[in-house]
Amino acid sequence: MSDAVVVKERRPESKDTVTLTFDWDVHVAPGQFLMVWIPGLDEIPMSVSSVGPEKSVTVRKAGEASSALQDLQPGDRFAVRGPYGNGYNLNGLKTLVVGGGVGMAPLMPVLRTIYADLVIGARSSDEILFEEEASRYCNVIRISTDDGSQGFHGNAVQLAESLMDEGGYEQVIACGPEIMLYYLFQACERRGIPCQLSLERYMKCAVGICGSCMLGKERVCVDGPVFDSGRLRMLPEFGRSKRDPAGRLIRI
Amino acid sequence: MTDLTVRIASIEMANPSMLASGILDETGESLLRMMTAGAGAVVTKSIGLAAHDGHRNPCIVEIPTGYVNAMGLPNPGMEEFAEELSSIMPSPAPVVASIYAASAEDFALIAARMENAGAAGIELNLSCPHASGYGMEVGIDPASVSRIVSAVKDAVKVPVMAKLTPNTADIVSIGKAVQDAGGDAVVAINTLKAMVISPEFARPVLSNRYGGLSGPAIKPVGVRAVYDLYKSLDIPIVGVGGIENWRDAAEYIMAGATCFQVGSAVGRVGPEVFKDITAGLELFMDSYGYPDVESMRGVAHE
Numbered sequence: 001m002s003d004a005v006v007v008k009e010r011r012p013e014s015k016d017t018v019t020l021t022f023d024w025d026v027h028v029a030p031g032q033f034l035m036v037w038i039p040g041l042d043e044i045p046m047s048v049s050s051v052g053p054e055k056s057v058t059v060r061k062a063g064e065a066s067s068a069l070q071d072l073q074p075g076d077r078f079a080v081r082g083p084y085g086n087g088y089n090l091n092g093l094k095t096l097v098v099g100g101g102v103g104m105a106p107l108m109p110v111l112r113t114i115y116a117d118l119v120i121g122a123r124s125s126d127e128i129l130f131e132e133e134a135s136r137y138c139n140v141i142r143i144s145t146d147d148g149s150q151g152f153h154g155n156a157v158q159l160a161e162s163l164m165d166e167g168g169y170e171q172v173i174a175c176g177p178e179i180m181l182y183y184l185f186q187a188c189e190r191r192g193i194p195c196q197l198s199l200e201r202y203m204k205c206a207v208g209i210c211g212s213c214m215l216g217k218e219r220v221c222v223d224g225p226v227f228d229s230g231r232l233r234m235l236p237e238f239g240r241s242k243r244d245p246a247g248r249l250i251r252i
Numbered sequence: 253m254t255d256l257t258v259r260i261a262s263i264e265m266a267n268p269s270m271l272a273s274g275i276l277d278e279t280g281e282s283l284l285r286m287m288t289a290g291a292g293a294v295v296t297k298s299i300g301l302a303a304h305d306g307h308r309n310p311c312i313v314e315i316p317t318g319y320v321n322a323m324g325l326p327n328p329g330m331e332e333f334a335e336e337l338s339s340i341m342p343s344p345a346p347v348v349a350s351i352y353a354a355s356a357e358d359f360a361l362i363a364a365r366m367e368n369a370g371a372a373g374i375e376l377n378l379s380c381p382h383a384s385g386y387g388m389e390v391g392i393d394p395a396s397v398s399r400i401v402s403a404v405k406d407a408v409k410v411p412v413m414a415k416l417t418p419n420t421a422d423i424v425s426i427g428k429a430v431q432d433a434g435g436d437a438v439v440a441i442n443t444l445k446a447m448v449i450s451p452e453f454a455r456p457v458l459s460n461r462y463g464g465l466s467g468p469a470i471k472p473v474g475v476r477a478v479y480d481l482y483k484s485l486d487i488p489i490v491g492v493g494g495i496e497n498w499r500d501a502a503e504y505i506m507a508g509a510t511c512f513q514v515g516s517a518v519g520r521v522g523p524e525v526f527k528d529i530t531a532g533l534e535l536f537m538d539s540y541g542y543p544d545v546e547s548m549r550g551v552a553h554e
Contacts, residue, residue: 001313001314001315001448001450001457002310002313002450002457004450004452004453035309035310037309037310037457039450039453039455040455042308042309042459043309043310043311044309077452077453079450079452079453081314204306204309204311204312204323204326205311205312205319205321205323205519206312207312207314207319207519207520208276208518208519208522209274209275209276209312209319209515209516209518209519210274210275210276210278210311210312210321210323210326211275211276211277211278211279211282211297212278212326214276214278214279214281214282216281217281217282217284217285219276219282222519243278243279244305245305245306245326246303246304246305246306246326246327246328246329247278247279247297247303247326247327247328247333248303248328248329248332249332
């Protein structure tokens with residue numbers, strides 16, 4: 001059953017993204033996710049952007065539920081259950097972290113835990129997330145924007161490729177839109193660099209029984225959401241197709 | 253050597269464990285995974301005429317002894333699912349198609365399509381407690397049950413089993429209606445109609461308000477239902493409700509089940525639960541002198 005939590009702080013992060021902090025005394029590993037219930041509206045899977053005793057979720061305005069979540073003010077209540085999923089395997093390898101858009105959210109606990117270089121990708125300069133905080137943890141931060149309004153003019157994968165070619169990275173850890181992750185995976189494969197990518201699918205139960213989030217033979221909610229190169233190679237649906245709430249296969 | 257094979261009408265299973273409907277069974281690949289995990293047969297998500305999204309989230313609440321769910325019969329619809337099913341044929345283990353409909357005619361239509369796509373049997377969902385106009389709402393009336401079973405029996409050659417709801421004062425009379433209409437087996441039990449309320453938000457948690465309780469909490473109810481059905485029916489009984497280990501499975505078989513289904517435990521324990529149960533069952537049968545499942549069936553009645 002979900003636990004009711006109270007919004008402590010509401011922090012705008014960019015023009016369409018807000019972080020909500022709340023006290024919730026449950027251990028969460030970097031890369032795990034929660035099911036967030038907005039009573040009367042919906043329950044949606046959310047990455048956790050802070051995993052200490054004080055937790056946070058970082059919400060981009062997408063649909064009805066995320067908009068309602070964004071509108072919560074300090075003192076308002078919502079509910080969470082979890083944590084669910086496997087999380088990232090954090091090790092001592094020389095790491096490049098790549099975050100696209102609100103995909104930066106689950107990467108912040110990673111950056112607070114291990115030393116890594118970072119690529120932040122966004123559509124435009126006003127959508128770049130967590131640059132200031134990340135600069136406290138990372139020696140190398142590079143920004144890409146689709147419109148060239150800040151940093152590298154292009155996408156995060158192109159920028160990550162140039163870093164990989166000079167940086168001697170032993171692994172890539174990433175989260176972002178699936179199309180970005182798909183091309184990032186191809187780039188890593190070409191260079192023989194292992195990666196860990198956090199994927200997303202339509203989700204209902206989050207406990208591994210309903211089958212809504214199947215990606216091939218894998219349940220994104222329990223067997224994921226983080227998949228390493230070995231498992232990604234076995235997933236022909238990755239980057240190509242997903243399933244709608246009725247279970248129909250749709251092309252990405 | 254202990255013999256774990258069982259047979260429900262013409263459906264032959266390498267072991268008596270079966271994946272329950274609604275659990276990791278909406279795609280071909282997830283069904284294959286459950287076979288690899290050790291299920292002797294698998295039952296599909298309940299399939300209807302057309303694609304259906306199901307209820308809005310929250311669809312499930314975890315409680316210490318199980319789940320309360322109201323998925324609301326999400327499924328890709330008969331035609332799209334038939335393709336999904338065909339894509340894994342011939343399958344390493346039999347696939348039983350669970351189906352739901354609002355009329356006996358539609359039940360027959362969907363059953364025929366599933367048989368054509370490779371289903372080795374049909375399970376009639378006469379027991380979903382959280383879908384208005386379907387499931388339990390037809391499954392508590394012996395006359396409706398009888399009409400549906402007859403219509404489906406006329407439409408397919410593969411065995412037809414009916415999944416029964418425990419949300420009735422008299423499950424045996426429903427079981428008899430299935431048998432009298434020519435049904436090949438009954439499956440007992442579906443979930444118990446239930447509700448969870450959030451005190452903080454002063455409202456039911458599930459978007460559908462009502463849901464169905466599954467998991468260890470309902471096992472004694474299921475065992476009792478199978479025990480009662482076994483006393484009155486001649487057709488085989490598939491036992492289901494809260495089975496998580498070999499002891500649970502043995503209880504159902506001793507109450508009279510020919511085989512058993514596992515659902516919630518796939519989430520609570522993991523897909524490896526099928527192999528754990530059958531391995532434990534085999535050891536138990538071996539040390540207590542049951543050469544096969546048949547010899548253990550219904551012994552609690554003696």
